[in-house]
Amino acid sequence: MQAAHFSRISAKGIEVWRGDRRVLAGVSLEAAAGECVHILGPNGSGKTTLLRVVAGLLSPEAGRIECNGQDTRSDRDAWCGSFAYLAHSDGLKPELSARENLAFETGLRRVVRGGEVETALADLGIAHALDRPAATLSAGQRRRVAFARVMLADAPLWLLDEPYTNLDRDGSVLVSAIIGRHLDRGGAALIAAHQPPAIPGHRTRSLELAA
Amino acid sequence: MSRTSFSAAAILVFRRDLLLAQRHWGQVAQPLVFFLMVTTLFPLALSPELAELRRIGPGILWVAALLASLLGLELLFRSDHVDGTLEQMLLAGQPLSLLALAKGVAHWTTCGLPLVLLSPFVATGLGVPFGAMATVMLSLALGTGILSALGAIGSALTLGLRRGSLLLGLLVLPLAMPALIFGARAVDLAIHGDSPRGPLLLLTAMLVLAVTLAPPAIAAALRISAE
Numbered sequence: 001m002q003a004a005h006f007s008r009i010s011a012k013g014i015e016v017w018r019g020d021r022r023v024l025a026g027v028s029l030e031a032a033a034g035e036c037v038h039i040l041g042p043n044g045s046g047k048t049t050l051l052r053v054v055a056g057l058l059s060p061e062a063g064r065i066e067c068n069g070q071d072t073r074s075d076r077d078a079w080c081g082s083f084a085y086l087a088h089s090d091g092l093k094p095e096l097s098a099r100e101n102l103a104f105e106t107g108l109r110r111v112v113r114g115g116e117v118e119t120a121l122a123d124l125g126i127a128h129a130l131d132r133p134a135a136t137l138s139a140g141q142r143r144r145v146a147f148a149r150v151m152l153a154d155a156p157l158w159l160l161d162e163p164y165t166n167l168d169r170d171g172s173v174l175v176s177a178i179i180g181r182h183l184d185r186g187g188a189a190l191i192a193a194h195q196p197p198a199i200p201g202h203r204t205r206s207l208e209l210a211a
Numbered sequence: 212m213s214r215t216s217f218s219a220a221a222i223l224v225f226r227r228d229l230l231l232a233q234r235h236w237g238q239v240a241q242p243l244v245f246f247l248m249v250t251t252l253f254p255l256a257l258s259p260e261l262a263e264l265r266r267i268g269p270g271i272l273w274v275a276a277l278l279a280s281l282l283g284l285e286l287l288f289r290s291d292h293v294d295g296t297l298e299q300m301l302l303a304g305q306p307l308s309l310l311a312l313a314k315g316v317a318h319w320t321t322c323g324l325p326l327v328l329l330s331p332f333v334a335t336g337l338g339v340p341f342g343a344m345a346t347v348m349l350s351l352a353l354g355t356g357i358l359s360a361l362g363a364i365g366s367a368l369t370l371g372l373r374r375g376s377l378l379l380g381l382l383v384l385p386l387a388m389p390a391l392i393f394g395a396r397a398v399d400l401a402i403h404g405d406s407p408r409g410p411l412l413l414l415t416a417m418l419v420l421a422v423t424l425a426p427p428a429i430a431a432a433l434r435i436s437a438e
Contacts, residue, residue, distance in 0.1 A: 055302060057301065080304035081214065081304035085298075085299075085302055087295055089294060089295030089298075090295060091296050091298060091299045092295075093227075093231065093294060096227075096231070105296070107215060107219075107220075108224075108299075108303035108305055109214070109215060109304060109305075110213060110215055111214075111215055111219075
């Protein structure tokens with residue numbers, strides 16, 4: 001597990017403009033291994049934008065992001081290997097089965113051992129969806145498959161954008177428990193969500209973004 | 212846990228795109244049907260006379276193949292962009308230009324290669340003699356390869372645009388003109404029994420240039436479009 005090499009992620013003075021609108025104005029955050037930060041704020045306050053900036057998908061106008069004290073832009077590929085990103089969209093090919101989707105997306109990052117995909121889906125309570133095309137799964141089931149991708153990435157930092165969207169109560173409890181186990185193993189998580197995540201055994205810090 | 216090697220990642224992308232094409236065979240067939248239709252329409256509208264057909268055949272073949280392969284290009288990155296898999300590919304920690312190259316090769320395999328395989332039948336209909344078939348196929352193989360590489364850059368650049376297909380054509384077709392000129396010339400030379408070696412070598416050089424320079428350009432365009 002890469003978590004052993006991870007100690008801290010910090011973002012300092014992040015400023016992002018979209019056209020003539022300032023989406024993020026000097027936002028800073030920090031999360032050490034074992035910590036979870038809940039990013040909240042009204043719609044349009046820049047929660048997704050902040051996660052995309054941390055992931056390196058969006059370049060900020062100002063500010064820097066450091067992982068273990070090192071600028072994440074200095075080695076983009078190494079940085080990408082140390083986090084898993086759950087975006088708004090599930091990132092699944094509708095024509096491929098849950099197994100094929102996960103084998104491909106996890107396989108791009110690391111060598112997948114036999115049975116891993118099946119175990120992850122079973123942990124999320126959707127073992128029966130393994131060979132069904134993603135197009136035939138419900139929105140909640142697709143969210144669970146997308147979350148399985150985050151689990152399988154074996155990355156110490158999880159960037160989760162609305163992880164509870166479309167999940168039923170059981171699903172939310174499962175996901176919270178899995179995030180809790182990830183934190184226990186020395187991982188960290190940045191969670192953008194409207195509801196505060198109830199992670200068993202862990203207190204989450206909040207970062208509120210203004211509209 | 213061991214990281215996936217560059218080559219294994221590229222092979223994964225290539226195999227996934229072939230699998231997707233297999234499950235969407237209608238999309239693969241579209242450019243082929245278009246190629247067949249256009250090349251059939253010309254003799255009907257102009258003249259079915261053999262000498263006339265042989266004169267215009269190389270041009271028709273090449274223009275039709277160019278437009279047919281343009282048809283499939285728009286979807287090259289778009290569906291990945293829409294369902295979010297492209298974003299995950301950007302974050303896989305693998306060299307994006309290599310993944311883009313794998314996608315380009317997969318696109319050529321499902322779009323360019325079938326056109327090449329179909330071309331002898333179409334060329335026969337246009338009165339191209341049997342001796343020139345190898346040149347027809349070779350020139351189209353090189354030409355569709357060039358177009359896949361150039362088209363992938365255009366496709367990546369127009370990803371975020373709502374009506375990108377027109378712009379894609381405007382971007383790619385002017386760049387493909389040299390390939391069209393030399394490709395049609397090679398077929399013309401072969402039909403008249405001359406050696407097509409010169410234009411074929413030039414096409415090969417263009418393909419090498421396109422395949423070498425396109426991947427970093429596609430990667431840069433994808434990163435811009437993903438923002």
